[in-house]
Amino acid sequence: MRRTPRDTEESARKIRRRALLMGGAMAGFVAVLGGRMRYLQIDQADEFRLLAEENRINIRLIPPARGLILDRNGKLIAGNEQNYRVVITREAAGDVELVLKRLATIVPLTEDEIGKTLKEVERRSSFVPITVADRLSWDDFSKISINAPTLPGVTPEVGLSRVYPLDSDFAHVVGYVGPVSEKDLAGIENPDPVLQIPKFQIGKIGVERWQEDVLRGHAGQKRIEVNHVGRVMRELERQEGTPGANIRLTIDADIQNFAQVRLGEESAAAVAMDVQNGDILAIASAPSFDPNLFVRGISQADYSVLMENDHRPLANKAVQGAYPPGSTFKMVTGLAALAAGAITPQTSVYCPGHYEVGTRRFHCWKRGGHGTVALNDALGQSCDVYFYDIAQRVGIDKIAEMGRLLGLGQRHALPMSAITDGVMPDKAWKQQRYGQDWRVGDTINASIGQGYVLASPLQLAVMAARIASGRAVEPRLIHMVDNTPVAVAEAAVLPVEPGFLDGVRRGMYEVMNGARGTAKSSRIADDSLLMAGKTGTAQVRNISTAERASGVVSNDQLPWERRDHALFVCYAPYDNPRVAVSVVVEHGGGGSTVAAPIARDILLRCLTGGIPPLSAYPAAQRGRIETQFKEMKLRDTGEAAPVKSRA
Known part of the structure; x- marks a missing residue:
């Protein structure tokens, strides 16, 4: 069938319309594609250049x-x-x-x-x-x-x-x-x-x-x-x-520096503690080392110097060292005997210079003896025989019980490394440790802080603080975290008769202030700061019968490592205790001549808030003390800097 001209013209119009629409769509698509290409190639060129270089x-x-x-x-x-x-x-x-x-x-x-x-x-x-x-x-x-x-x-x-x-x-x-x-x-x-x-x-x-x-x-x-x-x-x-x-x-940087400098070149440790709340004010161990060396990567040469030093600078003697407490332990023996009813403060013992058990003779430090002494004089003059005698009456188990009550043989939970438990022995301990029965001689040795008894300077400071305060005060080192004080509970009252504690405190007063006190040369002359203390000398070698007969060799004539340890514990003021201090000087000799003067200076530094005034010392010592302080190279720790907390 033949199409009419009209149909042909209509068909052509449709084709032209469709061509125009298709062309317009294609032109629009090309325009969008061109715009996108311009955006990618020009506007985002830097971004995609980075991606082209395999960025990730x-x-x-x-x-x-x-x-x-x-x-x-x-x-x-x-x-x-x-x-x-x-x-x-x-x-x-x-x-x-x-x-x-x-x-x-x-x-x-x-x-x-x-x-x-x-x-x-x-x-x-x-x-x-x-x-x-x-x-x-x-x-x-x-x-x-x-x-x-x-x-x-x-x-x-x-x-x-x-x-x-x-x-x-x-x-x-x-x-x-x-x-x-x-x-x-x-x-x-x-x-x-x-x-x-x-x-x-x-x-x-x-x-x-x-x-x-x-x-x-x-x-x-x-x-x-x-x-x-x-x-x-x-x-x-x-x-x-x-x-x-x-x-x-809780530590005061200035007191810490004073204690560290005061210990000097000795192999020693010192602890200063608030007797009311347990705050550690200073805890020093000498000699020390520079921790910055370890942060930067210590050299083998520097490390060898530290390791080969016989004074062991890397060891924290204040908490890690365990020493025979010597005569500083006598307060424990005395309190145990009082609490057990074995003695009263007036009970006296005759000291001829030795104490015999069977065929064995235990000597007093004073060869000629102290004569008849009661608790007050026995502590003041540190009579060994008195404590040998009363220890036999009370027994080691009661002594050990009192020692633990005063903080010995206990690990005190401070955020420090290698804290020792010490040793507070009793019959069960020896049987478990050595498979042996406890002997009479063991009790006698323990009564004066020798034998198996071991304590750290920290434990000795706790002991002194508990005797001074009459409370089971615990040491603490963390004062605040982000400006929030760490709560501290009030320490419980010790289950010991106050009169018994007073008896021991009077004996410690006599040590410092009595006419025959073993540490009277280290007393404090200021009546408002009078101190109570106890000397200790711990043997590290056996003295033979022959040596006793011919005369015991003095410490200064012995090699350093064979000399006695010097110990001292104290607190002050006597009538209103605030601070307790312990000092141990390894192989230092006598506690009264070596450890006591150091402890007195640290104690005064804590109590007076600065370099101790010369008026606190006996007049005859002030010239020497003034020179000593002038020669001490104390650090200027500077002012406290403002520190923001995380909050």
């Missing part, structure tokens, strides 16, 4: 700022300082060894350091940044930054590192930090991811270790964009972590 997004942890450690007055003990370091990431570096050798031409890197870094790189995941070097100078840090394009996978960073501005004063208390080890991780259940950061530092000993969870804080994170050679192009997002809490100790 990395998420990295931001180590939190470690909490500060301060003294009771807010003076800085442990802080953080800016640290320039350089890290390398294996997946971005490619040939790590080649990159490290190239880096070594820019900053000093030894073959040993390169080797250690290569081992660390192999141990860690490929995306984990490994610290190559830290504590870089600004010049070295700048050189690395300038040469970053030629060092694939290498990134210069600015972080924080621990610093101890008072160095040796608090080394044994606060301790130090160091890189996380495999041993550290093995001892932690579900370790914090931040601990996986290579060379991340955690507490190793002391408060740094035992308050690690409080001080560490929580890590933040950042999203960064890196190119195909691992160079950081930009930081996309940052979420800061939570810094660790600040800890304020």
Whole structure:
């Protein structure tokens, strides 16, 4: 059927219309495509140029700022300082060894350091940044930054590192930090991811270790964009972590420094304690060391010097050392006999200079004896025979019970390392430890703090504080956490008759102030600060019968390691006790001549709030004391700095 002209014209119109629509659609599509191409090629050129260079997004942890450690007055003990370091990431570096050798031409890197870094790189995941070097100078840090394009996978960073501005004063208390080890991780259940950061530092000993969870804080994170050679192009997002809490100790930095300097070059320890609330005001161990050496990576030479020193500077003698307490233990024996009803304060014993049990003779320190003495004079003159006698009446089990009541043979829970339990022996202890029965001679030795009895300077300070206050006061070291005081419960009253405690206190008063007191030369002359104390001398060698007959060799004629330990415990003021102090000087000789003067100075420093006034000393000693204080090189610990808490 033939189409009419009209049909032909209508068909042509439809074709033209469709062509126009199709052409318009195609033109619109081309316009959109052109606009998109312009957007991608011009407007987003930089963005996609980065993507074209194989950029990727990395998420990295931001180590939190470690909490500060301060003294009771807010003076800085442990802080953080800016640290320039350089890290390398294996997946971005490619040939790590080649990159490290190239880096070594820019900053000093030894073959040993390169080797250690290569081992660390192999141990860690490929995306984990490994610290190559830290504590870089600004010049070295700048050189690395300038040469970053030629060092694939290498990134210069600015972080924080621990610093101890008072160095040796608090080394044994606060301790130090160091890189996380495999041993550290093995001892932690579900370790914090931040601990996986290579060379991340955690507490190793002391408060740094035992308050690690409080001080560490929580890590933040950042999203960064890196190119195909691992160079950081930009930081996309940052979420800061939570810094660790600040800890304020009970210790006074000025008193701590005074105690440390006063101990001098002796192998010794001293503890000063508030008798009412247990606050440790100073806890010093000498000689000490610089903890900053360990943070920076101590050299083998420096470590050997510390290890080979016969005075053991790395040992915290104040809590770790366990010594025979010697005659400082006599208060325990006396109180045990009083509490058991074996004696009264008026009970007297005759001392001829020795005490016989069967065929064995136990000697008093005074060869000619003290004559007839009761508790007051026995403590004041430190008569051994008196305590031999009353110990036989009361027995070791009662003595041990009283010793534990006064804090001996107990581990006091302070955030410090290697705290000793000491030894407060009784019959059951010896049977369990040695499989042997307790003997009469064991009781006699224990009665004067020899034999199996061992105590730390901390325990001796607790003993003195409990006798002074009549309460079961416990030592404490943490005063505040982020400006929030740590609550302390009032100590319970000791289950000992007040009259018995008064009897022992009077004997300790006689030690210092009696005409024949063993430490009268170390008394305090200020009547408002009168002290009570007890000397102790602990033998570290056996004295043979032949030596006694010919005359006991004096300490100054013996090699250092064979000399007696010198001990002293005290508190003051006598009529209103505030502070107790204990001092132990290893192989120092006599407690009255060596330990007592040190304890008196520390006690006065605590009570007077500054360098002890000369008026507190007997007139004949003031010239010597003035010279002594002038020669003491005390540290200026500075003013307390304002510290913000995390809140």
